[in-house]
Amino acid sequence: MKLPVEDCLDEIVSAIVADTPVVLKAPPGAGKTTGVPPALLNAGVADSGQIILVQPRRLAARTAASRIAKVVGAKLGEEVGYHVRFDRKAAASTKVIAMTTGILLRRLSSDPLLDDVACVILDEFHERSLEMDLALGMIHRIRQSLRPELKLVVMSATLEPAPIVDFLGDALAVTSEGRSYPVDIRYAPSLSRDWIDRQVADALPQMLGSTSGHVLVFLPGVGEIRRTQAAIAERGLDRDAHVLPLYGDLSPKDQDHVLAESAVRKIILATNVAETSITIPGVTGVIDSGQSRVLRFDPAVGMSALRVEPISQASADQRAGRAGRTESGVCLRLWPANTHRSRREVDTPEISRNDFSSAMLTLAAWGERDPAAFDWLTPPRQDSVQSANALLKSIDAIDAAGGLTDVGTSMLSLPLHPRLARFMVAAAHRGVAAKASLAAALLTERDPFRGFGSSEQAKVHTASDVVDRVERMEAFAEGNFQNIDVGSAKQVQRVAKQLLRTVSKISATTTDKKISANESLMQSLLAAYPDRLAKARQRTPDSKSNSKAVYGVMVGGRGVKLDRRSLVKSSELFLCIDVDAKGTEALVRAASAVDEKWLPGRMIREMDEPFYSATSKAVVARRRRYFVDLLLAESPIECRPSEEVANLLYDATHHDVGRLFPDTDQAIQNFIARVRFICQHVTDADLPDLSDQGIQEILYELCQSRTSVAELKRAPWNDHLRGRYSYEQLQQIDRLAPDSLTLPSGNLARIEYADGKPPVLAARIQELFGWPDTPRIAGGRVPVQLHLLGPNRRPQQITDDLANFWKETYAQVRKDLRRRYSKHYWPEDPTTAKATHNGLKPRS
Incomplete structure (x- = not known):
C-alpha cells in the first residue's frame, strides 16, 4: 500500500x-x-x-x-x-x-x-x-x-x-498528508473522582464491545499501569485478552512481544512511549487518561520533580490517532468535552522546564562555554542555566571559566545524568566501580525494593539507604530473592553490568585499605551530591512507626524530611539522594550519611557573624563554619561595635524608636512633640524637623558605639536631640512651644504635646482664677486646650475657650461642686478672684 x-x-x-x-x-x-x-x-x-x-x-x-x-x-x-x-x-x-x-x-x-x-x-x-x-x-x-x-x-x-x-x-x-481512518472520539460525561485504574476498568467492557481490534490505554506511569492491570484482573476482563504493559524501561524482548502481530486480542497499558514513533498493529480502540507524568525542574531549589499533568490538545490528538491507523476506530477520553479546550494546545518545550546540566556539559565538551551564545530554537531559562553552571562547577565537571575538566571528560563517556556520572568516576577512582554501577543502576531504573522496606541486617550497621540497596542486590545475585521485585532487579543487574563495562577504562587512583568499600562508596556519593548535603535539625515522634521523624535543612535552605523507612535517621549530616521535591518539606526517599571529615575543604568557609537576637535584644556574634551555605557548627564570640553591628541593631530597632527612650524620661518625647508642633503650625520657624526620619538618623548615630537595646535606652538621647539645634533655636522652641506655663496661682503646669492633637494643659479650676481667656502659643496661633480639674483631680470641663467657660458654664459647675467640696474656693466672679495654689479658700 x-x-x-x-x-x-x-x-x-x-x-x-x-x-x-x-x-x-x-x-x-x-x-x-x-x-x-x-x-x-x-x-x-x-x-x-x-x-x-x-x-x-x-x-x-x-x-x-x-x-x-x-x-x-x-x-x-x-x-x-x-x-x-x-x-x-x-x-x-x-x-x-x-x-x-x-x-x-x-x-x-x-x-x-x-x-x-x-x-x-x-x-x-x-x-x-x-x-x-x-x-x-x-x-x-x-x-x-x-x-x-x-x-x-x-x-x-x-x-x-x-x-x-x-x-x-x-x-x-x-x-505531507496523513493516512488514517475515521476515529469516533467520545468523552466521559463528567470528571470522575475515581482512581484512573477504576475508570479504565469501568470503560473497558464498552470499548471491547465497540471495537474488534486491540485496545491501547494511555496512562501516566508504570504505577498506574500496574494498578490498572490488577483492576482488570479483578473484574475478569483478562480472560479473553492478553493484558500487556508497555513503557520505556521494559526489556526489549517484552517490548517486541507487545508490538508483534497477534491473533489474540490485546489490551495494552502504555505510557506516552506509544504516543508517537511506533505502530502497534491491529489497534482500533484507545482509552486516554488525559494525563502524563512530566519532569519539571525548579532552579530555586536545584531539584526536579515528577508531576502528573494534563496532556495538551496536540498529544490528545496523537493518542486518538492510534485508533485509526489500520481501520476505523474509537477513542474514549476520560474527561468531559467541555474541558478539552482549556488544555494547552501544544506541549511546553523541555528546554523551558527541565534540568539544563546535561546539555551544558555537552556544550562544554563541544567547546561552547556560554550557552547564551549558542544557537537555540527556544533559549533556555536563565535561572536554569545558572543552576546548571553552579552544579557542574561544584562537582568539578567544568572549571571557573566554563571549560571542561578532566573529570568532566571522563563523565561524558557515561550515559548518565552528570550527578551519577560524577559518582561513577569518583567511585572508579576509589576502586569501588562494581558497587557504584549497582548503585547508579538502582538510582536510574525502577526500584526493585519499593514497598519492601529496608533489610533487617542493614538496620544494624548501615547508615546509607544506597549502600543498603547495593548490598541487597549483591545478596540477590547470590540467590536471595526475598523482599525484592525480581523483574526490576534483573533489569538493574543488566544496566549495572553495562555501566561497569563503560567505566572500566577509569583506573583506581586512591586506595586506602583502612577505608571499607561501603565507606568509599558513600564518599563517592558526596562527590556527586555536594549541593544535596543536609543537616538534621529536628527529631519528633513518628505516629506511623516507633522511630522518630527526622527533619533537616539542605544546602540552599530547602527543608527536608527523611522517609520513615530510612536507615540514616541517627546521622547529623546526610546526602539527599532520591528526593521528592513536591511538598513544602522535600521528602528524602534515599539518603546517605556523611562524616564531616569527608567534606572537601574548598567548599568549607569559616566566618565571624554578628546577628540580632530577639531573645537577648542585642546583637550577638558567632563563629560559624559553613559547607557552601549550610551551617555546620557555631560558637559564641565577643561582639564588638562595628558598622555591620550598627546596621543590624538599627534594622532591628528603627521601626519603633519610642521604646528605646528611657522609661522615666518623658521630656524626650515631649521635646520631639514640641518641635513637630512648631513645624506644623509655624511655617516660617526654620527649624530642623524631628520627623521619624530625623529621629532614625539619631538612632543610627547612637548605634555606632552600641550593641544592645539596653545600651540604647541608657544613651543620652536628650543631648543628641537638643544637639541638632543652636542656642537661638532652642530659645525659639521654648518661646513658640513652651514646656510649661506659669498659672495665676504661681504654680508651673506642663503642656503635653502629641502628634495630631492640640497642646493640653491640665490644672485645678482654682489655679486659673484671674485668667480672662485661654492662653495661646505658637506666636498666638494656637490656643492651649485646658483640662479644668475639680478637687478630685478629674476633668470637669475641656475647653479651648476659657472666656466662654467663665461666662456660660462656670456658674453651673460652681453650683454642682460647691455642695460636695465646701472647703474649696468657689468665687462668684472667677475673672477677678485671686487664684489659689491648693484650691482651698484663702485665709481672710
Missing part, C-alpha cells in the same frame, strides 16, 4: 541532494519514519557517509530500524541498524542507523563535525525534548561553520514548520 509521504519524497530528495535542509510536517500514518530514510538511501545520500535517524526514545529507535530494514530488504544490524543505550546492533558497513538523541549527542562530543555522517534526520521533533533542541542547534552550527554539505531533515507530526525554517535560514518546508 502506498504511503502518503511518497508523494513528497521526490521533493525531499531533490532538496537534500542540493544540500538544502528540509522541514517535513507529516501527521501520524504518513509513513515519514519508514519512507524518508530509504528514499535518501536509494538516492545515494549514504555513499558519502551514514544516514542517522534520531528518535527521542529507545523503543522508537529500535522499532524504526526494524521497519526500515524490512522496507529495504536488509537484515537488521547490517545495512540498517540501531544504537541505543547499552544496546547496539550495527556494523561498520551500516548505512542507515537509528539512534536516540543521547547517543547522537555523545557522538558529537567525540566527533564534533560528524565526519562520517552524510545526513541527520531528527524525527518526532514536535516533542521538543531538550536533547533534540540541542542536537538541532549543534548540527545547525556545524553546517554554518565547516560542513555546509551536512544534510539535515527535521520531521514533525504536529509542529508548524515556519519557526524551524526561519531558524535554519535556508530550509525547505514540506507538508
Whole structure:
C-alpha cells in the first residue's frame, strides 16, 4: 500500500541532494519514519557517509530500524541498524542507523563535525525534548561553520514548520498528508473522582464491545499501569485478552512481544512511549487518561520533580490517532468535552522546564562555554542555566571559566545524568566501580525494593539507604530473592553490568585499605551530591512507626524530611539522594550519611557573624563554619561595635524608636512633640524637623558605639536631640512651644504635646482664677486646650475657650461642686478672684 509521504519524497530528495535542509510536517500514518530514510538511501545520500535517524526514545529507535530494514530488504544490524543505550546492533558497513538523541549527542562530543555522517534526520521533533533542541542547534552550527554539505531533515507530526525554517535560514518546508481512518472520539460525561485504574476498568467492557481490534490505554506511569492491570484482573476482563504493559524501561524482548502481530486480542497499558514513533498493529480502540507524568525542574531549589499533568490538545490528538491507523476506530477520553479546550494546545518545550546540566556539559565538551551564545530554537531559562553552571562547577565537571575538566571528560563517556556520572568516576577512582554501577543502576531504573522496606541486617550497621540497596542486590545475585521485585532487579543487574563495562577504562587512583568499600562508596556519593548535603535539625515522634521523624535543612535552605523507612535517621549530616521535591518539606526517599571529615575543604568557609537576637535584644556574634551555605557548627564570640553591628541593631530597632527612650524620661518625647508642633503650625520657624526620619538618623548615630537595646535606652538621647539645634533655636522652641506655663496661682503646669492633637494643659479650676481667656502659643496661633480639674483631680470641663467657660458654664459647675467640696474656693466672679495654689479658700 502506498504511503502518503511518497508523494513528497521526490521533493525531499531533490532538496537534500542540493544540500538544502528540509522541514517535513507529516501527521501520524504518513509513513515519514519508514519512507524518508530509504528514499535518501536509494538516492545515494549514504555513499558519502551514514544516514542517522534520531528518535527521542529507545523503543522508537529500535522499532524504526526494524521497519526500515524490512522496507529495504536488509537484515537488521547490517545495512540498517540501531544504537541505543547499552544496546547496539550495527556494523561498520551500516548505512542507515537509528539512534536516540543521547547517543547522537555523545557522538558529537567525540566527533564534533560528524565526519562520517552524510545526513541527520531528527524525527518526532514536535516533542521538543531538550536533547533534540540541542542536537538541532549543534548540527545547525556545524553546517554554518565547516560542513555546509551536512544534510539535515527535521520531521514533525504536529509542529508548524515556519519557526524551524526561519531558524535554519535556508530550509525547505514540506507538508505531507496523513493516512488514517475515521476515529469516533467520545468523552466521559463528567470528571470522575475515581482512581484512573477504576475508570479504565469501568470503560473497558464498552470499548471491547465497540471495537474488534486491540485496545491501547494511555496512562501516566508504570504505577498506574500496574494498578490498572490488577483492576482488570479483578473484574475478569483478562480472560479473553492478553493484558500487556508497555513503557520505556521494559526489556526489549517484552517490548517486541507487545508490538508483534497477534491473533489474540490485546489490551495494552502504555505510557506516552506509544504516543508517537511506533505502530502497534491491529489497534482500533484507545482509552486516554488525559494525563502524563512530566519532569519539571525548579532552579530555586536545584531539584526536579515528577508531576502528573494534563496532556495538551496536540498529544490528545496523537493518542486518538492510534485508533485509526489500520481501520476505523474509537477513542474514549476520560474527561468531559467541555474541558478539552482549556488544555494547552501544544506541549511546553523541555528546554523551558527541565534540568539544563546535561546539555551544558555537552556544550562544554563541544567547546561552547556560554550557552547564551549558542544557537537555540527556544533559549533556555536563565535561572536554569545558572543552576546548571553552579552544579557542574561544584562537582568539578567544568572549571571557573566554563571549560571542561578532566573529570568532566571522563563523565561524558557515561550515559548518565552528570550527578551519577560524577559518582561513577569518583567511585572508579576509589576502586569501588562494581558497587557504584549497582548503585547508579538502582538510582536510574525502577526500584526493585519499593514497598519492601529496608533489610533487617542493614538496620544494624548501615547508615546509607544506597549502600543498603547495593548490598541487597549483591545478596540477590547470590540467590536471595526475598523482599525484592525480581523483574526490576534483573533489569538493574543488566544496566549495572553495562555501566561497569563503560567505566572500566577509569583506573583506581586512591586506595586506602583502612577505608571499607561501603565507606568509599558513600564518599563517592558526596562527590556527586555536594549541593544535596543536609543537616538534621529536628527529631519528633513518628505516629506511623516507633522511630522518630527526622527533619533537616539542605544546602540552599530547602527543608527536608527523611522517609520513615530510612536507615540514616541517627546521622547529623546526610546526602539527599532520591528526593521528592513536591511538598513544602522535600521528602528524602534515599539518603546517605556523611562524616564531616569527608567534606572537601574548598567548599568549607569559616566566618565571624554578628546577628540580632530577639531573645537577648542585642546583637550577638558567632563563629560559624559553613559547607557552601549550610551551617555546620557555631560558637559564641565577643561582639564588638562595628558598622555591620550598627546596621543590624538599627534594622532591628528603627521601626519603633519610642521604646528605646528611657522609661522615666518623658521630656524626650515631649521635646520631639514640641518641635513637630512648631513645624506644623509655624511655617516660617526654620527649624530642623524631628520627623521619624530625623529621629532614625539619631538612632543610627547612637548605634555606632552600641550593641544592645539596653545600651540604647541608657544613651543620652536628650543631648543628641537638643544637639541638632543652636542656642537661638532652642530659645525659639521654648518661646513658640513652651514646656510649661506659669498659672495665676504661681504654680508651673506642663503642656503635653502629641502628634495630631492640640497642646493640653491640665490644672485645678482654682489655679486659673484671674485668667480672662485661654492662653495661646505658637506666636498666638494656637490656643492651649485646658483640662479644668475639680478637687478630685478629674476633668470637669475641656475647653479651648476659657472666656466662654467663665461666662456660660462656670456658674453651673460652681453650683454642682460647691455642695460636695465646701472647703474649696468657689468665687462668684472667677475673672477677678485671686487664684489659689491648693484650691482651698484663702485665709481672710
